[in-house]
Amino acid sequence: MTFWERSDSGMLTVLHQRGDYAGLQVRDLDDSWITVPVSPDTLVINIGDLMARWTNDRWPSTRHRVVAAPDTTSTRDSIAAFHLPNVDTVIAPLEPFVGADGPRYEPVTPYVWEAMFLAEYDRRVPS
Incomplete structure (x- = not known):
């Protein structure tokens, strides 16, 4: 199952x-x-959508999924830490990442962005 x-x-x-x-x-x-190998001495760093907005998509967010084990005796654990700036920080594409076409995104705060993201997430989650 994927x-x-x-x-x-x-x-x-x-x-x-x-x-x-x-x-x-x-x-x-x-x-x-x-497939990302499991290595006990390694951390996986994923770029999120908010960072993609800040870099005007120069650093695209990491699309990912999880594939179920081939048998029920396999094990896999993950510990994740999600990092966000302060809720009132204004996130707008940074000048070095904005080309002649201008910014791709309007400024947004993480607080507003999370509400927008969750509304879209709820709309897309398979039932």
């Missing part, structure tokens, strides 16, 4: 994995899925 593809809403997600199978997959820029 869970649906998604990205994280914030700036950065720091993830530690352990277990006996690699279930996390990330989508690369060529639209291929890459």
